[in-house]
Amino acid sequence: EQATEKYNGAKEKQEKLQKEISTIQDNVARGQQDLNKLRDGIGSMAAGQYRTGGIDPSLQLFLSADPDDYLDKATTLDRVSGQQADALRRIQDKQRELAQQRAEATAKLKDLSATR
Incomplete structure (x- = not known):
């Protein structure tokens, strides 16, 4: 009986964790879609600036592969318009x-994996 209770408790914990993981993964997928839309928008702004005379240096910095580097150089944000910022x-x-x-x-x- 005690082993059954332990098994049932572990099974419940496993099911709960699986549900939580699924929810988080769904949230991450939706968040990634939102992020992609935001990046598309910033890309459109960059394309517009390019067509009208060049890309702002701070926008070039942002579009770099390392966003933390961008944060380190946040002083360039004052060159970006309010909408871009x-x-x-x-x-x-x-x-x-x-x-x-x-x-x-x-x-x-x-x-x-520890509950298995």
Whole structure:
């Protein structure tokens, strides 16, 4: 009887973790879609600037592969228009949010594998 209760408890924990992981993964997928839309918008702004005379140096910096480097050089933000600065902040916020959700999912996957 005690073994059955232990098994049932482990099974319930496993099911709960699987549900939580699924929810987090869905949130990450939706968040990634949002991030892609934000990046498309910033890309459109960059294309417009290019057509009208060049890409702002701060936008070039943002589009680099390392957004943390961008944050280190945030003084260039004052060269970006208010609309661009807002879009850049939303992208950075979304990137942080997705990183946190991915870390949470990874931790829960470790918990799940430990229950097996």
